[in-house]
Amino acid sequence: MIIAIDGPAASGKSTTSRGVATRMGITYLDTGAMYRAITLGLMEHGVSFKALGSITEFLDTVNIYFGDSNSGNKIFLNDRSVTDQIRSSTVTEKVSEVSAINVVRDSMVQIQREIADNTDCVLEGRDIGTVVFPNADFKFFLVAGLEIRALRRQKDLNKIGEKKTIDEIKADIRLRDELDTNRDNSPLLKAKDAIEIDTGLLTVDEQIDKIVSIIKQ
Ligand code: CDP
Numbered sequence: 001m002i003i004a005i006d007g008p009a010a011s012g013k014s015t016t017s018r019g020v021a022t023r024m025g026i027t028y029l030d031t032g033a034m035y036r037a038i039t040l041g042l043m044e045h046g047v048s049f050k051a052l053g054s055i056t057e058f059l060d061t062v063n064i065y066f067g068d069s070n071s072g073n074k075i076f077l078n079d080r081s082v083t084d085q086i087r088s089s090t091v092t093e094k095v096s097e098v099s100a101i102n103v104v105r106d107s108m109v110q111i112q113r114e115i116a117d118n119t120d121c122v123l124e125g126r127d128i129g130t131v132v133f134p135n136a137d138f139k140f141f142l143v144a145g146l147e148i149r150a151l152r153r154q155k156d157l158n159k160i161g162e163k164k165t166i167d168e169i170k171a172d173i174r175l176r177d178e179l180d181t182n183r184d185n186s187p188l189l190k191a192k193d194a195i196e197i198d199t200g201l202l203t204v205d206e207q208i209d210k211i212v213s214i215i216k217q
Contacts, residue, residue, distance in 0.1 A: 001026070001120040002135075003215065004128035007142035008177045008188060010149035010156075012199035012207060016142060017124040019208035024122070024215070029066070029115055031125035031132070033075045034108050035099040036086035037064050041077050042098060043090070049097055059107045084160050092172065096179035099126075105185055126180055129191035138215055139194035142207075146170055148200045 003024075005017045014030060021028035041062055047054045067074030067081065074083045085091070098104055109132050116123060116133065123132065129139035150169040157164055164172075180188040190196065195214065199207050 001137045002116055002133045003122045003211075004133055004136040004139045004191070004194070005122060005124040005142060005211075006126055006128050006130070006140070006188070006190070006194065008149075008180070009173045010153045011142040011144050012152070012204075013124040013142050015204050016199065016207045016211065017122045019204065020211050020215075021122040023208060023212050024120070026120035026122060027115070029112060029121055029123045030075070031108065031112055031123060031128065032095075033066075033086060034064055034111065035104070036091050036095050037075055037077045037082050038062070038104055038108070039095045039098040040082055040086050040091050043094065049094075049101065052101075052103060055101060056103050059103060064111065087156060087160055089157070089162055089164065089172070092176070096176045096183075100179065100183040100185065102185055109186075126188040127186035129194050130189050131186045134191070138211075139191050140211055141190040141194040141196045142199050143196060144198060144200035146173065149173055 003020065005013050005020070007013050017030070018028050038059070042049065042055065042058060045058060047058055049055070063076075063078050065076050067076060074081050075086065076082070112123060112132050115121065125132070129136055129141070150166050150173060153169050153173065154164065154166060157169070177188065197207065197210060202210065
């Protein structure tokens with residue numbers, strides 16, 4: 001079974017997807033974390049986002065995997081946990097540029113399909129219901145108002161010791177949504193058959209309950 005959960009930045013995808021996967025006892029795959037890890041790796045290796053040859057070489061040699069796919073707790077880049085580092089503003093500011101690169105998407109989508117072809121899985125991202133698994137058993141598209149999303153993201157940043165104003169965060173979210181929506185390859189888009197859920201109107205438990213009850217119906 002494939003459950004696709006897509007939506008814009010900070011719309012509540014991670015918390016909801018992880019909760020749904022735990023309740024259902026199936027694998028959780030955070031595809032955004034993969035694009036973030038590649039962004040971090042390219043930056044650390046000083047690879048220009050325009051140098052397609054070097055990017056391809058990096059993708060051919062890099063090893064990305066999740067430490068515990070059920071809880072989705074840790075992501076590893078070449079055997080090093082980069083779980084907190086990929087949430088930093090430095091990575092967040094660049095990830096949309098990297099995720100728009102065709103060779104990066106091809107490589108990540110291949111890994112995502114390999115993982116989910118072999119197991120029941122909740123995948124969260126931007127293009128899961130439209131491109132990665134257009135025949136997913138269930139598709140959800142999460143949305144929430146900008147103010148709520150910015151407040152959530154501020155809490156996440158506080159946890160890793162970063163301080164940003166709500167206005168700065170709103171600007172970051174707006175820019176990232178714009179880049180993700182307007183790219184040519186696999187843009188952020190609600191699949192025609194996806195069920196839209198406004199997470200601004202619900203508690204985390206209610207969001208999870210709603211999705212699980214739709215799946216179990
Ligand atoms: O958690 P947040 O909403 O901040 O974003 P994320 O899910 O961690 O994704 C980070 C970035 O990766 C997005 O802004 C997209 O540029 C990219 N992404 C993508 O292109 N396709 C996906 N399936 C997932 C993420």
